[in-house]
Amino acid sequence: GIPVNAFAPTDFGVPDYYELVMTTSDDTLGKKQQAIEAFMRAAAKGQQYVKDNKEKALDLLLSKQANEFPLEKDVETKSLDILIPLMDAGDKPFGSQTTESWQTLIDWMKKEKLISQDVKADEIMIDLAK
Known part of the structure; x- marks a missing residue:
């Protein structure tokens, strides 16, 4: 019941930008590129699972949540409804x-x-x- 004001930075001249960014040093990338690429594949697989199984994925999230910060199923359902389409990279791979x-x-x-x-x-x- 608390009103929230939200705005899109792009409406105020900020160029569109990536919100999912993973960082590493050149040294770590050189030493662990295969592991980092495996992580990216796993993240893409998880993203696809959530897209294909929204209710199951949400139930899993809610069953593993921290008691200190309880989530509300209806709020998280609405969030997924909004976010899943925004995370669709179209014909590009997840994280491109x-x-x-x-x-x-x-x-x-x-x-x-x-x-x-x-x-x-x-x-x-x-x-x-x-």
Whole structure:
């Protein structure tokens, strides 16, 4: 019953950006790339399971939740109804990202003085979801 105000940053000039971002160092990626790629495959499999079995996935979440922060089934159901379509990458694999999208965000951040150095997206990101 508490009113919530929400806004989309893109409505205020912020470029679209990825919300699911996993980070690692170049060293760790070099040493554990196979494990990281396996994690990405498992995350994609879990995402597909939730999409295909929303009720079962929600029941599993609720059965494992922390007692300190109880979830409400009706709220979580509505959340899934909203979020599942937003997480659909269409014809791209789950977790796919492009250097073009990252570069647009980086350039905006530089223009808005949120970062001070020039950054090239292809030097700081790799798309392991291919």
